[in-house]
Amino acid sequence: MDRLVKPDVTEVELTFRRGQRCAATFRVTNLMHTMSVAVSLSTASPSLFSFSQPYSIIPPLSSASYTLFLAPSDRPALSSPPDSITVRSSMLPTGKAHQDDLRRLFSRPGPHVFKDATMPIALVGLQVIEFLIRQKTQIRETDSLLKKAIPGCDKTQLTRLLNYAISCGDAGIVASLIDGGADVNDVYPDGTSLISLAVEAGNLEILKILIASGASVNNKNEHADRILHKAAAMDRVDLMEVLFKAFKDVIDPNEPNADGRTPLHVAAANGFVDAVRFCVEAGADADATDSAGSTPLHLAAAAGNAEAVEYLVEHSTYARHAVDGDGKTAFGIAAENGHSRLLDSLRLRDVLLRAARVDDVHGMKSCLAEGADVDARDQNGWTPLHRAAFKGRVESVKLLLSHGASVNAADDAGYTPLQCAVEAGHAHLAMLLIAHGARASPKDVDPLGSGAAKHRLDRPCFLYPLRREKGRA
Structure with a gap:
């Protein structure tokens, strides 16, 4: 005979709850037809695990229920290999014995004691997986422990754990939880999706796993993920x-x-x-x-x-x-x-335009010497010559013309520096510009490569009413 009794499970699953006494129940059946059997249950860690009946008697062809208890703890008692329950048996012809008698019976080694089964103890549940996520790098065989723990959780719990695993950046556990049934399209109350959570964690591998698993983003206006922003x-x-x-x-x-x-x-x-x-x-x-x-x-x-x-x-x-x-x-x-090192990228055009407006000849010379474009334009298409002409800056106009400024450049509305000077009442500047080739008719203005003027004017520029400098004080 190989054994006298048979457990109803090959592994005992015990749901771990932090700080609580945890329990799991299983059954053992006497295989003997005519004789009672004494049973002994034990583990390698008696300080952690105990039984409702460490010693008992099972009548012929009968079964008995046993409860395994785990002492209260702040962390699951995980080990590799896992702890297990050893089931031993011995024939008991009388069918009766006291607990002390049974204890003595199994304390003596010999052929009268049978080792009928060894059942691993699997700690399962949400808190076990939480612990594995936190301590993965310190626990061997995490994957196998995880596979045993996942079936003890429902979909809601697995989804909660998935959120946690993503935040912790554990791609392996993320994949296992998804395989176990976690919802990849779970959304936080504030509208944050799991895709967004993976982006926040900065984990490319997890992001790819979620996308491959069908995860989506939340693009509702009031609660959008803003994943590109992140x-x-x-x-x-x-x-x-x-x-x-x-x-x-x-x-x-x-x-x-x-x-x-x-x-x-x-x-x-x-x-x-x-x-x-x-x-x-x-x-x-x-x-x-x-x-x-x-x-x-x-x-x-x-x-x-x-x-x-x-x-x-x-x-x-x-x-x-x-x-x-x-x-x-x-x-x-x-x-x-x-940020002075940025000024070369930003300053020359802006400084040149401003210097032309305030007649800062020295500043203009510096900008031009550093390579500023004499025909640089602002957002309205005005060149430094437009500004200087409108403000009546004679010396600035002379300097710009001497550096090859385009005298017939047209702004976005088709105005030339000559028109600006005339409309602002600077007749002496108008004559100076004409002497340098400025044309009186706006029909012939040069758009300076910026595209044709938005509209052409048929009247001589001297007839146009005074206008304010766009966007300028």
Whole structure:
């Protein structure tokens, strides 16, 4: 005979609850037809595990229930290999014996004692998995322990654990929980999806696992994930590339956050050049303004990142000239914050235009000597010559003309420096400009490569009414 009794399970699952006495019940059946059997139950860790009946008697062909208890603990008693229950038996012809008699019976080794079964103890449940997530690097055989623990959790518990595993950055456990039935499209009350959680954790592997498992993003306006914003804030172009590829029909590179900032604003504010490049290449508007009126260039200038500033200058149309809510240009912000190394990227055009307006001849000479474009334009298409002519700055006009300024350059509305001088009442400047080739009729103005003027004028420029300088004090 191989054995006298048989347990009804090959493994005992015990749901662990922190700080509580935990229990699991199983049954053992006497296989003998005519004789009672004495049974002994034991584990290798008697200080942790105990039984409702460590010694008992089972009548012929009968079964008995036993309860395994785990002492209260703040952490599950996990070991590799796991602890197990040893079931021993001995024939008991009389069918009767006291507990002390049974204890003595099994304390003596010999052929009268049979080792009928060894049942591993599997600790299962939510708190076991939580512990494994926290202590994975310190526990061997985590994967096998996890596989045993997962069946003890329902879908809600597995989803809760999935959130925790993502935050902890454990890709292996994330995959196991998803395989076990966790909901990959769970959404937090604040609208945060698991995709967003993976981005916050900065874990590319987890992000790919979630996408492959069918996870989606929350793009509702009031609770949008802002996943590109989060990735941009970390300069994680690798995350941004995966997100844009997987959700390009859902996410918008120009989507504003609560402050009106796009992902490009976020990248620029942190001086993250790679993220700035990705956003622009993905279609972000480099001239977009946030709720404070700041362009990405304003924010890059404030951050003091020269490479980001240079890239944005090159890829924006109006940002160099735009003023924020405080009336400051990107140049002004850079200067105010002491980022002198940025001034070469921002200053020459702005400084030259300003110097022409205030008749700062020395400043203009410095800018031109450093390579400033004598025909640099502002957001309205005005060149330094337009400004100097409108303000009546004779010396500035002479200097600009001597450096080859285009005397017939037309602004966005078709006005030339000559028209500006005449309308402002500076007859002496008008004559100076004519002497240098300025044409009286706006029909023949040179758009200077900026595209044809928006409208052509049929009357001589001397007949036009005085207009205010657009956007100028």
